Amino acid sequence: MQEQILSLIVDRKFQKLKQLLVEMNPTDIALILEEAEEKDLPVVFRILPKEQAAEVFSYFETDMQQFLIEKLSDTELKEVFDELFMDDTVDILEEMPANVTKRILKQTTAEKRKMINHLLAYPEDSAGSIMTTEYIDLKKTMTVDDAIDRIRQIGLQSETIDTCYVIGAHRRLLGVVTIKDLLLNQKDTILADIMDEAVISANTLDDKEEVANLFDKYDIMALPVVDTENRLVGIVTVDDAIDVLQEEATEDIEKMAAILPSDKSYFKTSVWTTFKSRIPWLLLLMISATFTGAIITSFEEKLTVLPALITFIPMLMNTAGNGGSQSSVTVIRALSLGDVEWRDIFRVVWKETRVAIVCSIVLSVVNFIKMILVDHMIFNTFDAGKYMAEIVVVSLTLFFTVFIAKIVGAILPMLAKKCKLDPAVMASPFITTIVDAVALIVYFNIAVSVLKI
């Protein structure tokens, strides 16, 4: 399909192309056109019917949108933006340079311009920034028939007609009515009798991640957004909520891997941008490893006396690091999903303590057996004369460091949340650096006291 369309574009067979495209889904058209040559874009874009063109436009990547905007005439631009929903319009404008934004705003009506500016003013991660203003508002005194009439009137401009909002004086939100309620009730039923007053709603300034989590929790299709005086100002639709959930999961994953989050897909991110998102944490963590180096240096003499101790440094550091990142990542995800909050700190620590004890015991016992059977008897890795004391040192270190690592791993993300920092940065790389230092200190101190070196 993709090849066929691209070759129709190259061959300038626009009649045939149009027949194919009008049957297609806007997402697919946008994806295919991204592969076409940039110079062909305007002419292909112009053969699409207005409504479809606007939809395709909203799925383009920012650079293509900007290119097209520059090529379209003022009238064409107006047509596209007239068809777009308010949330898509705002999303696009947020990414454009000032002169492009200015040109687009010039093509809109004064009323729409005012609304756009209003929406652009909401903080970046707020519910207000992802909501749209096209929805069906009804009055509680309306009958089902009145409501359906109103949907027929304004439905085309509404992003969803699945859920309608019943408002009172000063646009205060009173309840919701679904289209199912309307179709399944008698035509003369009054909305006040069938509307659901247990409305789940969000405030304009609520964090968009929390808002998106409400869709997951309550299985809703759209969420009304109200201002501080409970006046309905917009709705968030489920497709935008999914985008937020996916973005936030990606962001968490990136932060956990010591990457500064970006909001573009893999191949859309340039080498330079990828580099810039990775190097800060790499540098920071590299430099903070100076401390582990300093710890080793301070025990250097003792290590020279008993060099076999060096053998186990990587194993001890890694096992503790893995143990710590397991608990930190578990807690970070639970915080993101809203399963755990700051007030649960004692329950979390109590649970992690028990898990940590069992994990530490198992690891330390397995290590003990492994060192006797495998390292000593098979590989003969270390001096037979001293091996029992060494095995005890390594196993004890393992017990204490895994235990400490797991508790630190669980507490740090909770503390970050409490201090309004992002818990996700407290994941593996950060924990590893702390845990490495802990592991070395514990190891050397146990070694000194047990082995008397």
Next chain:
Amino acid sequence: MQEQILSLIVDRKFQKLKQLLVEMNPTDIALILEEAEEKDLPVVFRILPKEQAAEVFSYFETDMQQFLIEKLSDTELKEVFDELFMDDTVDILEEMPANVTKRILKQTTAEKRKMINHLLAYPEDSAGSIMTTEYIDLKKTMTVDDAIDRIRQIGLQSETIDTCYVIGAHRRLLGVVTIKDLLLNQKDTILADIMDEAVISANTLDDKEEVANLFDKYDIMALPVVDTENRLVGIVTVDDAIDVLQEEATEDIEKMAAILPSDKSYFKTSVWTTFKSRIPWLLLLMISATFTGAIITSFEEKLTVLPALITFIPMLMNTAGNGGSQSSVTVIRALSLGDVEWRDIFRVVWKETRVAIVCSIVLSVVNFIKMILVDHMIFNTFDAGKYMAEIVVVSLTLFFTVFIAKIVGAILPMLAKKCKLDPAVMASPFITTIVDAVALIVYFNIAVSVLKI
């Protein structure tokens, strides 16, 4: 609210309790009742209206569902399951022990039982396993008015009426019509003229994660599921798609942190289950660290000659590990989101190579400067007589290991995908183990050749 309801239960004030509960959202009721005493559950459950009771039931955790099923009479059980949608029914039955399932199935009609057994037979992660069979099917010869009549007839049993499905002979899927299309077109319009034939659909055996990704990609509310002969057999609704997306993100995150995934929330998972999900990888990674130990042992003599080399082992291993996990995690997430596929392997390697070169150069140069300025001049960490050669060794090692780590980190998840393994297990802990060995080998070999030890 929660306290008020719980105390009303304790005080047996059921009249007042009922008034409160009927106004509430089923999700919230379920969450509050989970905090109540188990013995009070049946009586509270019985005061809810039938439809609401069934909804609340579907939001309970499995252990509470099982407890209630055992307490309810056959008639009550039948009432609950009559109200439930097919996908929720199947979800519940999948978690129940055989005798409970048997008792529930006994209360359903022969037809429904057949359907349930059919749905239970789909593989665990397939589209078939998450679809429901309650949807609106229409014929293309119907008028808009006919369609609305049919929705009024069967709408109550349908999970969504937002999107309706137009089917032909043998239930073959021909197109979709949204409720918006129906309300905004003339009553005598024939569905064939307004239906959208560019239907996005899934096959019953498609992976549920891929199906859920379609909701994100196409911004749809429901997805028709067809069998191998394009016959419509069910639909997946957006709420279930969100659940799948969230579960898969959590699973990926857990696997990346070397945890076996579980599908329960943090506090619902017992200490024993949490332990079992964490210990296998910890053990495996601990034992595989034997190799890093063996590498160090084989260079032990040389390390005794120049113990300052030991100081930099943790920094080298960690920095390479972090670099590798950055690229592996980025590629894993891109694979999950469908941004990258196996056929992109060369583009991925090419991009990562360029990022790796820049990162390696910057890290190695910064390290060079840092070792001269900080370690040598301020802390005086190592022997001044030999320091320049050592600095060169460490910086060169850093360059090569970060480079190798990043490339290995990018390739392994792609290979895993190609071999139909889960790319997520190729994340940080696994990469770290490989990269540690690489770092040590590179380090010691460069040290031997540059320092002539």
